[in-house]
Amino acid sequence: MSQEMKDSMMGAIENVIDPELGIDIVNLGLIYDVELDDEGKAIVTMTLTSMGCPMGPQIVSNIKQELMELPEVKDVEVNIVWNPPWSKDKMSRYAKMALGVR
Numbered sequence: 686m687s688q689e690m691k692d693s694m695m696g697a698i699e700n701v702i703d704p705e706l707g708i709d710i711v712n713l714g715l716i717y718d719v720e721l722d723d724e725g726k727a728i729v730t731m732t733l734t735s736m737g738c739p740m741g742p743q744i745v746s747n748i749k750q751e752l753m754e755l756p757e758v759k760d761v762e763v764n765i766v767w768n769p770p771w772s773k774d775k776m777s778r779y780a781k782m783a784l785g786v787r
Contacts, residue, residue: 705734713780
């Protein structure tokens, strides 16, 4: 997969906003990896801010919806992992500023 395709996929996922925090999930540091196989299947490896996150299913659904807008993507698989665990350190500078986190 080209860097350009990876950037396109990350750009699409940036449209997914965490409903509780109001910041996109890329800047929150929830996306660990994106891949696109030869058959057009997008594979997203991500985490959530907490194991009991009630917005998890909605976030996954929104990721699928955004990635399916890309003509190269035929199917989407989202893998939620808990290792490495998410922490504030994974947030972008933008997200930290928006949420007042140091």
